[in-house]
Amino acid sequence: MNDTPVRVSLDELSAIVARRAAAEGEESYTRSLLAKGVAKCAQKLGEEAIETALAAVGSDTKAVVSETADLLYHLVVLLQARGVSLDDVYAELGSRTHQSGLAEKASRSRT
Numbered sequence: 001m002n003d004t005p006v007r008v009s010l011d012e013l014s015a016i017v018a019r020r021a022a023a024e025g026e027e028s029y030t031r032s033l034l035a036k037g038v039a040k041c042a043q044k045l046g047e048e049a050i051e052t053a054l055a056a057v058g059s060d061t062k063a064v065v066s067e068t069a070d071l072l073y074h075l076v077v078l079l080q081a082r083g084v085s086l087d088d089v090y091a092e093l094g095s096r097t098h099q100s101g102l103a104e105k106a107s108r109s110r111t
Protein backbone atom coordinates (compact mmCIF):
# COMPACT_ATOMS: atom_id res chain seq x y z
CA MET A 1 0.00 0.00 0.00
CA ASN A 2 1.29 3.51 -0.86
CA ASP A 3 0.97 5.87 2.13
CA THR A 4 2.45 8.93 0.37
CA PRO A 5 0.10 11.83 1.16
CA VAL A 6 -1.78 13.10 -1.88
CA ARG A 7 -1.50 16.85 -2.45
CA VAL A 8 -4.20 18.63 -4.44
CA SER A 9 -3.76 22.17 -5.76
CA LEU A 10 -6.66 24.57 -6.31
CA ASP A 11 -6.26 24.04 -10.07
CA GLU A 12 -6.53 20.27 -9.62
CA LEU A 13 -9.52 20.64 -7.28
CA SER A 14 -11.17 22.93 -9.82
CA ALA A 15 -10.68 20.27 -12.52
CA ILE A 16 -12.17 17.59 -10.21
CA VAL A 17 -15.19 19.84 -9.49
CA ALA A 18 -15.69 20.54 -13.21
CA ARG A 19 -15.59 16.79 -13.95
CA ARG A 20 -18.11 16.07 -11.17
CA ALA A 21 -20.38 18.83 -12.50
CA ALA A 22 -20.46 17.05 -15.85
CA ALA A 23 -20.79 13.49 -14.47
CA GLU A 24 -24.47 12.83 -15.06
CA GLY A 25 -26.06 9.99 -13.11
CA GLU A 26 -23.15 9.52 -10.69
CA GLU A 27 -23.50 10.04 -6.91
CA SER A 28 -21.68 13.25 -6.09
CA TYR A 29 -21.92 15.83 -3.29
CA THR A 30 -20.51 18.41 -5.71
CA ARG A 31 -23.21 17.69 -8.29
CA SER A 32 -26.01 17.76 -5.72
CA LEU A 33 -24.76 21.10 -4.35
CA LEU A 34 -24.44 22.63 -7.84
CA ALA A 35 -27.96 21.43 -8.66
CA LYS A 36 -29.27 23.57 -5.77
CA GLY A 37 -28.00 26.73 -7.48
CA VAL A 38 -25.67 29.66 -6.85
CA ALA A 39 -27.49 30.91 -3.72
CA LYS A 40 -27.05 27.54 -1.94
CA CYS A 41 -23.38 27.37 -2.99
CA ALA A 42 -22.91 30.93 -1.68
CA GLN A 43 -24.63 30.04 1.60
CA LYS A 44 -22.34 27.04 2.07
CA LEU A 45 -19.28 29.21 1.38
CA GLY A 46 -20.45 31.71 4.03
CA GLU A 47 -20.95 28.93 6.58
CA GLU A 48 -17.50 27.49 5.89
CA ALA A 49 -15.93 30.97 6.14
CA ILE A 50 -17.45 31.46 9.59
CA GLU A 51 -16.34 27.96 10.68
CA THR A 52 -12.80 28.76 9.47
CA ALA A 53 -12.77 32.09 11.33
CA LEU A 54 -13.99 30.41 14.53
CA ALA A 55 -11.35 27.68 14.20
CA ALA A 56 -8.65 30.32 13.68
CA VAL A 57 -9.30 31.91 17.07
CA GLY A 58 -9.41 28.50 18.78
CA SER A 59 -6.47 26.34 19.82
CA ASP A 60 -6.93 23.36 17.46
CA THR A 61 -4.56 23.85 14.51
CA LYS A 62 -5.84 20.69 12.76
CA ALA A 63 -9.34 22.22 12.80
CA VAL A 64 -7.97 25.36 11.08
CA VAL A 65 -6.49 23.17 8.33
CA SER A 66 -9.68 21.11 7.97
CA GLU A 67 -12.02 24.12 7.91
CA THR A 68 -9.76 25.91 5.43
CA ALA A 69 -9.93 22.87 3.13
CA ASP A 70 -13.76 22.94 3.39
CA LEU A 71 -13.70 26.68 2.65
CA LEU A 72 -11.47 26.34 -0.42
CA TYR A 73 -13.53 23.43 -1.77
CA HIS A 74 -16.76 25.43 -1.41
CA LEU A 75 -15.11 28.49 -2.99
CA VAL A 76 -14.12 26.38 -6.01
CA VAL A 77 -17.69 25.01 -6.23
CA LEU A 78 -19.13 28.55 -6.08
CA LEU A 79 -16.78 29.70 -8.87
CA GLN A 80 -17.93 26.69 -10.94
CA ALA A 81 -21.57 27.64 -10.26
CA ARG A 82 -20.88 31.23 -11.42
CA GLY A 83 -18.77 30.17 -14.42
CA VAL A 84 -15.73 32.07 -13.09
CA SER A 85 -12.34 30.48 -13.78
CA LEU A 86 -9.50 30.37 -11.27
CA ASP A 87 -7.29 31.81 -14.04
CA ASP A 88 -9.34 35.01 -13.91
CA VAL A 89 -8.85 35.15 -10.13
CA TYR A 90 -5.11 34.54 -10.53
CA ALA A 91 -4.95 37.35 -13.11
CA GLU A 92 -6.77 39.69 -10.72
CA LEU A 93 -4.33 38.81 -7.94
CA GLY A 94 -1.46 39.33 -10.39
CA SER A 95 -2.74 42.77 -11.36
CA ARG A 96 -2.50 43.79 -7.71
CA THR A 97 1.16 42.93 -7.23
CA HIS A 98 2.40 46.30 -8.55
CA GLN A 99 1.32 48.14 -5.40
CA SER A 100 0.87 47.48 -1.71
CA GLY A 101 -2.55 46.96 -0.20
CA LEU A 102 -2.09 50.17 1.80
CA ALA A 103 -1.38 52.20 -1.39
CA GLU A 104 -4.46 50.68 -3.06
CA LYS A 105 -6.61 51.53 0.00
CA ALA A 106 -5.32 55.11 0.00
CA SER A 107 -6.06 55.50 -3.74
CA ARG A 108 -9.66 54.39 -3.11
CA SER A 109 -10.24 56.95 -0.35
CA ARG A 110 -9.02 59.76 -2.70
CA THR A 111 -11.71 58.98 -5.32
Ligand SMILES: N=c1c2ncn([C@@H]3O[C@H](COP(=O)(O)OP(=O)(O)OP(=O)(O)O)[C@@H](O)[C@H]3O)c2ncn1[C@@H]1O[C@H](COP(=O)(O)O)[C@@H](O)[C@H]1O
Binds near residue numbers: 020
Ligand atom coordinates in the same frame (compact mmCIF):
# COMPACT_ATOMS: atom_id res chain seq x y z
N1 LIG B 1 -12.83 18.51 -1.20
C1 LIG B 1 -13.99 18.11 -1.14
C2 LIG B 1 -14.84 18.43 -0.02
N2 LIG B 1 -14.61 19.15 1.10
C3 LIG B 1 -15.76 19.12 1.80
N3 LIG B 1 -16.70 18.39 1.15
C4 LIG B 1 -18.06 18.07 1.58
O1 LIG B 1 -18.73 19.25 1.94
C5 LIG B 1 -19.84 18.90 2.74
C6 LIG B 1 -20.15 20.09 3.62
O2 LIG B 1 -19.93 19.88 4.94
P1 LIG B 1 -21.11 20.11 5.98
O3 LIG B 1 -20.55 19.70 7.30
O4 LIG B 1 -21.66 21.48 5.84
O5 LIG B 1 -22.10 18.99 5.41
P2 LIG B 1 -23.61 18.83 5.32
O6 LIG B 1 -24.25 19.29 6.57
O7 LIG B 1 -23.80 17.40 4.91
O8 LIG B 1 -23.96 19.79 4.09
P3 LIG B 1 -25.36 20.32 3.55
O9 LIG B 1 -26.38 19.22 3.71
O10 LIG B 1 -25.68 21.58 4.32
O11 LIG B 1 -25.06 20.64 2.11
C7 LIG B 1 -19.50 17.56 3.41
O12 LIG B 1 -20.41 16.59 2.94
C8 LIG B 1 -18.09 17.26 2.89
O13 LIG B 1 -17.87 15.91 2.56
C9 LIG B 1 -16.16 17.95 0.00
N4 LIG B 1 -16.69 17.21 -1.01
C10 LIG B 1 -15.89 16.91 -2.07
N5 LIG B 1 -14.56 17.34 -2.16
C11 LIG B 1 -13.74 17.00 -3.36
O14 LIG B 1 -14.59 16.79 -4.45
C12 LIG B 1 -14.36 15.48 -5.00
C13 LIG B 1 -15.64 14.96 -5.61
O15 LIG B 1 -16.60 14.72 -4.58
P4 LIG B 1 -18.07 14.24 -5.00
O16 LIG B 1 -18.64 15.35 -5.79
O17 LIG B 1 -18.82 13.99 -3.72
O18 LIG B 1 -17.87 13.01 -5.81
C14 LIG B 1 -13.83 14.66 -3.83
O19 LIG B 1 -13.12 13.53 -4.28
C15 LIG B 1 -12.95 15.69 -3.16
O20 LIG B 1 -11.72 15.80 -3.90
